[in-house]
Amino acid sequence: MDQDRDGSRASAGNGEASALRLLQSASGLRLFAMHALIVVVLLATAQSYDGSIHPASHWVVLAAYAACSLGLGLAERWDRDAQQHTGSGFTSRRAEGLAWASTALNAGVAIYVEIEHLLVGASAGFDDAAGAVSKLPAFLLLLQTGLTMRVWHTAVFAGAVTFAWAATILIAILQPEGSLLGPHVSLSDEMPALLTFIAASLVVIDGVRRLRHAVTTALRLEHERTMLARFVPGSVAVQLAREGGLGTVRERHACLFTLDIRGFSAFTRDYPREHVVQALLDIRALTHAGVSDHGGIVDKYIGDGVLAHFLVGPPEHQALSALDAAVAVRERLDALNHERREQGRHPLTITIALHAGTVLAGVFDDGARAEFTALGSAMNMLARLEARAKAEDLALAASEEVVSLLAGRLPSGLSAVPVTAEGATGHRVPALYAIVQGVPIPA
Numbered sequence: 001m002d003q004d005r006d007g008s009r010a011s012a013g014n015g016e017a018s019a020l021r022l023l024q025s026a027s028g029l030r031l032f033a034m035h036a037l038i039v040v041v042l043l044a045t046a047q048s049y050d051g052s053i054h055p056a057s058h059w060v061v062l063a064a065y066a067a068c069s070l071g072l073g074l075a076e077r078w079d080r081d082a083q084q085h086t087g088s089g090f091t092s093r094r095a096e097g098l099a100w101a102s103t104a105l106n107a108g109v110a111i112y113v114e115i116e117h118l119l120v121g122a123s124a125g126f127d128d129a130a131g132a133v134s135k136l137p138a139f140l141l142l143l144q145t146g147l148t149m150r151v152w153h154t155a156v157f158a159g160a161v162t163f164a165w166a167a168t169i170l171i172a173i174l175q176p177e178g179s180l181l182g183p184h185v186s187l188s189d190e191m192p193a194l195l196t197f198i199a200a201s202l203v204v205i206d207g208v209r210r211l212r213h214a215v216t217t218a219l220r221l222e223h224e225r226t227m228l229a230r231f232v233p234g235s236v237a238v239q240l241a242r243e244g245g246l247g248t249v250r251e252r253h254a255c256l257f258t259l260d261i262r263g264f265s266a267f268t269r270d271y272p273r274e275h276v277v278q279a280l281l282d283i284r285a286l287t288h289a290g291v292s293d294h295g296g297i298v299d300k301y302i303g304d305g306v307l308a309h310f311l312v313g314p315p316e317h318q319a320l321s322a323l324d325a326a327v328a329v330r331e332r333l334d335a336l337n338h339e340r341r342e343q344g345r346h347p348l349t350i351t352i353a354l355h356a357g358t359v360l361a362g363v364f365d366d367g368a369r370a371e372f373t374a375l376g377s378a379m380n381m382l383a384r385l386e387a388r389a390k391a392e393d394l395a396l397a398a399s400e401e402v403v404s405l406l407a408g409r410l411p412s413g414l415s416a417v418p419v420t421a422e423g424a425t426g427h428r429v430p431a432l433y434a435i436v437q438g439v440p441i442p443a
Contacts, residue, residue, distance in 0.1 A: 018037040038140050039066050039111075055429065065109050069102075098385045103153040106141040110157075111164040113137045118168050118190065135193055138165075139200060149212050158201030165194050249362035254374060255318035255354060255402065256382045257296060257308040257325065262349045262390060264304040280304060281350055282336055290329035299373050309374050312362055319356055319405035323435070326352045326396055327411070332360055351394060353386040356401040388432050392419055400431035413437055 039062065117134035138161050169190055261267070261283060265387045268276050284306060288298050291308045299307045308325070310318040329352065337347035357378030364373055381399070389397035398406070403416045410416065416433040 001112070038137060038144070039069075041172065061109065061112055065105065068105050098340070099148065099150060099153060102148075103145055103150075103157050106145055106227050106246070107157045107160040110138040110141045110161045114161070114165055115168050118165075118172065123350065135197075138197055142197070142201060142204055146208045149208060150203060151212065152208050154201075154205050154208055158198075158205065162201065164200055165197070169194070248362055249364065251358055252311050252361045252374075253315050253318065253356070254359045254361060254378070255310040255315070255322040255356045255405075256359070256378060257291065257306075257310065257322050257352065258353055258382055259283075259306040259308075259329065259350055259352050260390060261304040261385060262351055262393075267346070267348075275345065283333075283348065283350070286332035286336060287329050290325045290332055293328065294325040296321060296325050297372065309361065311374075315356060316405050316409065319402050320409055321352050321416075322402070323398070323406060323411070324353065326435075327414075330362070349395070350389045351386065352396045353382060353389045354396075354398040354402045355382040355385055356399065356405055385432060388419075392432070392434070394419070394432075394434050396435040398433050398435055400433065403433045 113134055114137075139218070142154070142158060142161070146154045148154075261279075267279070271279075284301055287308070288307045290305075291298050294310075295312055296308045296310045299309055301307075308322075308324045310325075311319070313321070329350075333348065333350060340347055355378060357376070359374040359376040359378050361374040362372065385397065385399050397419070398416065406416070415436055417436055419432045419434055
């Protein structure tokens with residue numbers, strides 16, 4: 001079970017990494033466009049100041065940001081290509097380092113632009129435009145960091161910018177010689193802008209977290225559904241995937257279904273081989289159809305027998321689905337026997353036994369062969385019930401557990417009749433009920 005948990009954690013980690021790569025690939029062009037837009041904003045900020053406010057620093061920052069962004073973008077692209085070709089963990093660690101470098105670059109640029117505006121201020125005639133433009137890099141870079149779908153990176157960026165912005169305002173206010181805020185800069189304008197940035201940061205962080213979780217969950221469900229579809233019907237795979245079906249061998253309540261051809265050994269002795277094979281294939285086909293149509297899973301074929309499970313839904317639903325499948329199988333068998341009689345062939349008779357209980361169900365994979373199956377004491381009890389049902393010459397039988405689940409839900413025209421018997425040692429054998437047509441007559 002520890003290995004199962006480790007496998008689940010590894011699968012979850014792989015799903016998280018896959019989600020990140022998918023989201024980053026989808027937002028690659030948007031991130032590039034955002035880089036270009038921020039460069040334009042920095043250019044506009046540089047043009048908004050006159051020569052008295054050190055415009056050269058803006059050009060330096062603009063050139064450095066453009067060069068560093070281009071370099072980091074090319075390095076990240078090269079790293080993703082290398083990882084796709086090699087699958088190396090080293091490239092993954094390097095990608096994380098590049099991502100943090102990009103986040104630090106974004107935070108540094110946003111802090112620089114805002115602090116310079118606060119401490120130096122805008123020149124007359126450009127104060128409104130410069131004040132508005134100086135806020136844009138912080139918000140645009142917040143959105144750009146969020147588009148990387150890295151929650152912690154977005155939180156660190158928002159925290160660094162908020163801290164620097166608030167600290168600069170606080171230091172300016174506490175200066176004994178008066179505020180260090182530049183001309184045309186007022187707290188009445190800065191505080192609402194800071195609070196708006198904080199609110200926007202919380203919204204973006206929460207949105208990234210929710211989107212990443214949603215995509216990861218969707219990818220996991222699709223991956224599990226695809227894998228489970230190798231073993232079970234598509235509709236059942238969807239339900240099991242939602243419950244964490246793949247890679248998790250877990251306890252589940254199940255209604256168990258077993259079918260056996262009565263007199264098959266004698267049949268193989270008395271009839272040609274091709275007739276035996278055809279009869280076996282016909283029984284398997286009609287059983288598979290009846291079980292699958294009612295939401296069951298055909299586990300395996302064992303000689304002339306078929307084992308199936310009903311795992312989806314509440315126990316009462318499982319029991320009713322198993323019973324409906326058994327009735328459908330018998331109806332299909334009646335049609336098959338009608339054809340066999342017309343062809344002059346011997347009709348086939350079967351015994352179906354139903355039981356309900358807790359099993360360990362899931363994909364068992366030993367590295368050489370994988371199968372979806374169920375194990376547990378309920379399976380052993382099913383085998384004993386089937387043997388009793390064959391000994392009693394019953395067409396359709398159910399355990400006491402199944403009959404209890406079907407109480408008040410038996411389809412019209414069907415009744416559960418208890419079958420009593422004593423074991424060879426005087427101990428009672430497992431309770432068994434015959435499912436028959438009509439209402440039994442009291443003794």
